[in-house]
Amino acid sequence: MEELSHKFFGGIHPHDGKSLSENLPIQVLPAPEKVYIPVSLHIGAPCEPVVSVGDKVNFGQLIARAPAPVSADVHASVSGTVSAIEPMLHPNGKFINTVVIENDRLDTPDPSVVSHADEIAADPKALTDIVRRAGIVGMGGAAFPTAVKILSGLGKVDTILINAAECEPYINADNRVLIENTAEVIEGIRMLVKLFELPYATIIIEANKKAAIEKLREFIPGDNGDVRLKVMKTRYPQGAEKQLIQSVTGRQVPPGGLPADVGCVVFNDYTCWSIHRAVKTGLPAIDRVVTVTGPGIGRPGNFRVRVGTPVRELIEAAGGLTENVNKVIMGGPMMGNAIYDLDVPVIKGTNCVLALTGSEDKSVSEPACIRCGKCVSVCPMHLIPNYLYVYERKNDLAMLQKLHVTDCIECGCCTFTCPGRLDLTQSIRMAKGRLNALKAKK
Amino acid sequence: MQSTDIKLTVSSSPHIRTDEDTRSIMLDVIIALIPALAVAAYVFGFRALLVTVVSVLGCVFFEELYRKLMKKSSTIGDLSAVVTGMLLAFCLPATVPLWIVLVGDFFAIVVVKQLFGGIGKNFVNPALAARAFLFSYPVVMSTWVAPLSYKSFFNIGTADIITGATPLASMSGSALPSDFTLTQAFLGQIGGSMGEVSALAILLGGIYLLIRRVISPRIPLAYLITVAALAFIFPRGNDNLTWMLWQLCSGGVMLGAVFMATDYATSPITPIGQIIYGVGCGLLTIFIRYFGAYPEGTSYAILIMNVCVWLIDKIAPPKRFGFTREMKKAEKQKLKEAKSAKEAEA
Numbered sequence: 001m002e003e004l005s006h007k008f009f010g011g012i013h014p015h016d017g018k019s020l021s022e023n024l025p026i027q028v029l030p031a032p033e034k035v036y037i038p039v040s041l042h043i044g045a046p047c048e049p050v051v052s053v054g055d056k057v058n059f060g061q062l063i064a065r066a067p068a069p070v071s072a073d074v075h076a077s078v079s080g081t082v083s084a085i086e087p088m089l090h091p092n093g094k095f096i097n098t099v100v101i102e103n104d105r106l107d108t109p110d111p112s113v114v115s116h117a118d119e120i121a122a123d124p125k126a127l128t129d130i131v132r133r134a135g136i137v138g139m140g141g142a143a144f145p146t147a148v149k150i151l152s153g154l155g156k157v158d159t160i161l162i163n164a165a166e167c168e169p170y171i172n173a174d175n176r177v178l179i180e181n182t183a184e185v186i187e188g189i190r191m192l193v194k195l196f197e198l199p200y201a202t203i204i205i206e207a208n209k210k211a212a213i214e215k216l217r218e219f220i221p222g223d224n225g226d227v228r229l230k231v232m233k234t235r236y237p238q239g240a241e242k243q244l245i246q247s248v249t250g251r252q253v254p255p256g257g258l259p260a261d262v263g264c265v266v267f268n269d270y271t272c273w274s275i276h277r278a279v280k281t282g283l284p285a286i287d288r289v290v291t292v293t294g295p296g297i298g299r300p301g302n303f304r305v306r307v308g309t310p311v312r313e314l315i316e317a318a319g320g321l322t323e324n325v326n327k328v329i330m331g332g333p334m335m336g337n338a339i340y341d342l343d344v345p346v347i348k349g350t351n352c353v354l355a356l357t358g359s360e361d362k363s364v365s366e367p368a369c370i371r372c373g374k375c376v377s378v379c380p381m382h383l384i385p386n387y388l389y390v391y392e393r394k395n396d397l398a399m400l401q402k403l404h405v406t407d408c409i410e411c412g413c414c415t416f417t418c419p420g421r422l423d424l425t426q427s428i429r430m431a432k433g434r435l436n437a438l439k440a441k442k
Numbered sequence: 443m444q445s446t447d448i449k450l451t452v453s454s455s456p457h458i459r460t461d462e463d464t465r466s467i468m469l470d471v472i473i474a475l476i477p478a479l480a481v482a483a484y485v486f487g488f489r490a491l492l493v494t495v496v497s498v499l500g501c502v503f504f505e506e507l508y509r510k511l512m513k514k515s516s517t518i519g520d521l522s523a524v525v526t527g528m529l530l531a532f533c534l535p536a537t538v539p540l541w542i543v544l545v546g547d548f549f550a551i552v553v554v555k556q557l558f559g560g561i562g563k564n565f566v567n568p569a570l571a572a573r574a575f576l577f578s579y580p581v582v583m584s585t586w587v588a589p590l591s592y593k594s595f596f597n598i599g600t601a602d603i604i605t606g607a608t609p610l611a612s613m614s615g616s617a618l619p620s621d622f623t624l625t626q627a628f629l630g631q632i633g634g635s636m637g638e639v640s641a642l643a644i645l646l647g648g649i650y651l652l653i654r655r656v657i658s659p660r661i662p663l664a665y666l667i668t669v670a671a672l673a674f675i676f677p678r679g680n681d682n683l684t685w686m687l688w689q690l691c692s693g694g695v696m697l698g699a700v701f702m703a704t705d706y707a708t709s710p711i712t713p714i715g716q717i718i719y720g721v722g723c724g725l726l727t728i729f730i731r732y733f734g735a736y737p738e739g740t741s742y743a744i745l746i747m748n749v750c751v752w753l754i755d756k757i758a759p760p761k762r763f764g765f766t767r768e769m770k771k772a773e774k775q776k777l778k779e780a781k782s783a784k785e786a787e788a
Contacts, residue, residue: 014458169458242763252764327451334456354457361451362459366515370464370522370562373711377658382760384712404762412456419463420562426454 007250008243010378011235012413014334016208017170021293021300023211026176028304029317031078031103035308036088036345037063038096042137043144044070049099055082058110060284063099066135072145072348073135076101077286077306079108091311091330091337091344098345101308113282120279124194127279128154134278135285135348140166140174140239140268141331143349146275150195152258153265160201161248162189164269165232165239167206168332171352173289176302177270178205178212186219188272189227191279196265200226203269204248206234236334237411241266243380255407285348292318296325296355305346311353312342321355329354334412367421375414375424381407385414385424392431397438400431408432464561468521470656474647475528475701481630481640486536487592490636496540498527500547508556522561526550529569529701532637533694533741534576537587542579546572562707566748570702570741586633589626608633609692614737616678618688627691638697641690648700657704660716661723665699666690668724676732694740695727702741708748715751715758722747722754 040046047064051057057076064074080103088098119126132147140163166174178185193201203220205213213231220229230248237243242253244266251262259266270289277283286307293300298319305314311330315321321328329336330350346353375385384403391399405428414424482490505523509516517523530546550572555564577583588606609619609632622632630640638644651657673689674682690696703709703723710719723743730739 012460014460254764254766254769255762257764321448325448325450327453327457329455329457331455333458336455336457338450338452338455338457340450340452356457362461362463363453368464368517368520368561370467370706371709371711372467372706373658373716376711376760377713379760380763382763384755384759386711387755403759407763410455416456416459417462418459419467421459421463423454425456429454 008235008238008246008380009382010380010413011237011243012378012416013235014169014416016234017293017333018172018175018208020170021172021291021302022175022209024172024176024301026180026289026302026304027317029306029309029314031105031107031306032309032313033103034083035077035101035103035306036098036310036343037074037077037101037308038088038090038098038345038347039064039074040090040096041074041135041143041307041348042072043142044068044072044148046096047071047074049085049097051082051085051099053082053085056080057082057101059107060113060282060286061110062112062284063101066145070145070148072137072147073133073284074099075135075284075286076110077308078103079106080104089341089344091339091347091350093337093339113284115282116279120191124191127191127195127275130278131275133284134274134282136271136274136278137285137348138268139270139274139288139348139351141168141335141349141351143347146267146271149265149267150192153260154196156260156263157196157265158198158263159249159265160189160192160196160198161244161264161266162201162203162227162269162272163239163241163244163266164203164205164209164212165244166209167234167236167239168334168336168352169236170291170293170354171332172291172293172302173351174268174270175209175212176291177273177289178209179215181273182215182219184276185269185273186216186227188274188276188279189267189269191275192267192272193226200228202228202230202248204230204232204238204244206238207231208234237380237409237413240380240409240411242409255404288346288348288350290314290346290350291352293352294329294355295357295359296322296328298322307348308345310343310345311339314346314353315342315355318353322357324357325355326358326361327356329356334416335410362421363423364421367418367423369418369420369422372419374417374419378413378417380411380413381409383408383428385428386422388431389422389424389427392427395434397431397435401435405431406435464520464522467656468525470651470654471525471701472521472528474650474656475525475532475637477643477646478532478637478640478697479528481643482532482536482636485589485630485639486587486636487594488596489592490536493534493536493538493540493543493636494528494531497531497534497543497547498524500544501527501530501551504548504551505556508552512556514560517560520561523551526555526568529637530572532697532701533569533573533635535583535586535634536636537585538582542576542582546576549575564707565751566745567702567705567708570745570748573741574745588633589631589639606633608737609688610634610731610737613678613688613692614731618679618681618684619692624684624687624691627688632692634692635694635697638694641696644696644700651700651704657700658713658716660713661704661709661720662699664717664720665703665723665727666695668721669695669699669727672724672728676728689728689731693731693738698723698727698740698744703744703747708751710751710754710758712755712758712760714760715754718754718758719747719751722750
């Protein structure tokens with residue numbers, strides 16, 4: 001039943017830093033005075049605000065509507081008054097229209113927040129629409145709209161995978177939800193199983209999450225039920241969708257393809273919890289669990305936070321930053337974004353706020369490739385990062401395309417491993433950007 | 443609010459890196475070379491240590507001098523010059539005059555490495571290229587001192603050395619060596635270049651490098667298996683097993699397979715490419731040993747394969763993720779159609 005082998009190529013095993021926060025129960029952070037909710041909390045088109053300055057809004061009320069199929073509605077995470085709608089700094093570094101709500105501390109629920117349990121009982125197919133209306137996105141960090149994902153896989157897949165790998169170092173958000181809300185997560189998974197009309201779904205977890213595995217075993221005694229468990233050897237980036245599918249099924253998602261192309265659909269375990277809540281209580285995606293951790297944080301912890309809470313308040317709740325901090329990252333150390341302004345808000349995909357001190361910074365003034373080939377041997381997408389680096393420097397787009405630069409998932413393994421300290425991932429990212437720009441021009 | 447005045451660094455992900463860097467890798471290689479150095483000192487006396495130290499100092503000096511003169515940053519801290527110095531010394535005879543060592547150091551560091559841009563940019567192995575260059579002094583380069591023939595350990599003079607034939611010399615004459623036993627060859631009590639006499643010491647270093655993951659087994663294994671297989675299939679004499687073991691334990695093939703062919707800058711980076719490269723080195727080594735005028739083929743085999751690395755990397759890329767055979771066919775078909783459409787247009 002337990003398979004302690006990984007079957008994806010490459011990958012790394014960095015110091016995971018999980019012990020800083022893995023045993024700390026989720027604390028509920030009181031909603032702040034003001035929440036700052038960008039109309040883009042997800043991958044896909046930004047939403048259009050449907051409220052105006054001065055409007056009273058209820059807790060859970062729709063405040064910005066998805067304009068395109070690949071997008072997710074945005075809801076008020078507190079009740080109160082809209083005090084501004086203007087472009088503000090987003091965690092991704094861009095200025096994006098943001099709805100500011102002054103919290104009246106009443107949390108007056110919106111009339112739309114009602115249980116959908118009966119609907120689901122009558123027709124499991126109703127789930128897609130409930131998920132769409134609740135604005136649920138992938139909670140693992142990428143924040144892809146879940147309803148879109150469901151629709152891409154409905155009728156095409158034979159395998160449902162629940163991604164509980166959480167392979168990024170330091171992060172424990174999914175892990176804590178799995179430990180503390182096991183029953184709800186499993187319930188959410190069952191809803192998906194029914195929706196897809198498949199016999200079962202498999203939870204994939206890495207062997208280093210012992211407490212969560214133990215807890216899941218209580219709920220999943222056998223391995224022939226509608227929810228099954230598979231324990232994988234810890235290896236980054238196991239939780240990357242393509243690698244997860246490859247690890248478990250041996251199938252490889254084709255270039256530019258979707259998991260559905262190889263008969264798979266993957267949901268994060270925390271997303272399943274959100275689905276369950278949306279069905280049972282009608283509450284949309286208005287909060288999330290964030291791990292606040294790292295050597296630069298006073299008292300690391302896991303917090304349940306309203307979407308739109310400034311990162312600064314979250315950090316203060318975790319004992320503030322230490323004096324030697326030099327980097328604050330939203331997300332994990334491998335794929336997260338470094339931020340320079342602590343007033344950016346928590347969004348739906350924010351799984352971690354990580355503060356690092358100078359000691360992790362090993363960059364050098366003159367990186368030099370020694371052609372050791374380690375980047376090739378760790379690249380889970382079978383690329384040749386050091387050649388991509390060279391061609392990016394030369395701006396040779398034709399060669400970059402020939403070497404499949406767009407296949408890169410930006411997991412960061414190459415940069416992590418490089419003994420010559422090259423910024424391989426960054427140069428690949430720039431190459432992809434340039435190719436995209438060229439494509440857009442055409 | 444606190445922390446408004448904290449200076450935060452913004453950089454692209456990932457934000458953490460492994461501890462291993464160029465310097466630590468080179469340090470591992472130096473450690474892996476110690477057993478072979480110890481055997482060299484035991485077999486050839488103090489002079490082996492002296493040649494090695496002079497060669498290392500020479501390499502470091504020329505690297506620093508060149509970088510200073512060219513107003514470039516100092517790179518001796520990465521220890522790669524030390525490795526080059528050791529490896530060059532290892533493929534020289536213990537009796538080599540020190541000034542020749544320095545000529546070799548200059549050629550290796552300045553001509554082969556720095557003129558092409560420094561670490562990682564040279565396209566042939568600096569130590570081997572320097573060795574090949576030093577064959578401008580053929581007598582010096584093929585005067586082999588007999589093992590354990592020094593009168594006292596610190597006998598630095600070269601006046602009264604006893605020279606002897608190396609196993610390879612007799613094998614080149616198609617006869618199994620008669621002066622030594624196979625065990626002596628495995629342990630290192632034979633004549634030859636300083637660092638290459640003991641297969642055992644080199645293998646110990648190789649195992650250390652494998653454990654530390656500095657090298658992968660692909661190149662050394664492909665190389666040695668090719669040499670072994672060819673020697674076994676085409677023996678000179680009747681005892682193909684003994685012939686094969688002699689081929690593996692004599693000359694520079696062991697040092698070449700473990701330390702020279704695995705040189706990062708001058709070997710392929712793709713897994714399949716590394717195997718092709720190792721096999722190619724093995725083929726050429728045996729080819730030169732069997733048919734060449736000179737008894738040893740290792741260094742030239744590796745140098746020839748060095749210049750093919752770019753091509754090998756190109757023809758042996760990793761298999762594209764998720765790219766099936768059918769997709770490949772479809773793509774080829776499409777290219778064909780596009781081509782014929784173009785031709786039709788023309």
